[in-house]
Amino acid sequence: MITKKVGLATALAVVIYIGxxxxxxAADDLCAPVKAMVGKYNTEPKIRxxxxxxxxxxxxxxxxxxxxxxxxxxxxxxxVKPRQYAPTNNIENCKHLGNETINGVETEVWTYDRPxxxxxxxxxxxxxxxxxxxxxxxxx
Numbered sequence: 156m157i158t159k160k161v162g163l164a165t166a167l168a169v170v171i172y173i174g175x176x177x178x179x180x181a182a183d184d185l186c187a188p189v190k191a192m193v194g195k196y197n198t199e200p201k202i203r204x205x206x207x208x209x210x211x212x213x214x215x216x217x218x219x220x221x222x223x224x225x226x227x228x229x230x231x232x233x234x235v236k237p238r239q240y241a242p243t244n245n246i247e248n249c250k251h252l253g254n255e256t257i258n259g260v261e262t263e264v265w266t267y268d269r270p271x272x273x274x275x276x277x278x279x280x281x282x283x284x285x286x287x288x289x290x291x292x293x294x295x
Contacts, residue, residue, distance in 0.1 A: 186249040189267050192282050196289060197240045206292035245269055257281055257290050 218225040252264040262281040277295040
């Protein structure tokens with residue numbers, strides 16, 4: 156009787172572990188297109204991103220040229236700094252929301268989270284179907 160209980164407990168532990176592992180792999184697979192887009196974004200020598208905060212109150216433009224990054228918000232002056240590369244290892248909770256056309260460009264709309272040591276950024280990104288690069292973004 157004790158052997159049967161131990162065997163059952165072991166079998167349940169294995170099933171639970173496999174279930175959790177499968178969920179984790181499924182979540183990673185769902186973020187694969189977003190991580191691929193961010194990876195491509197990091198390797199592009201020249202890229203422009205226009206975005207807004209979640210209220211649409213603050214608009215910004217980032218221009219990346221080789222190792223430099225120019226940015227400004229609204230009508231503020233432009234700033235320049237070394238290029239900031241986006242990490243891919245902390246992208247999670249990815250959701251594909253559908254497709255939209257932005258200024259004649261067919262895009263896929265994605266949301267995902269990027270936790271950091273101070274906060275979690277909630278990002279909505281419109282990714283070009285043709286280039287697989289971001290066309291528009293919004294952050295919370």
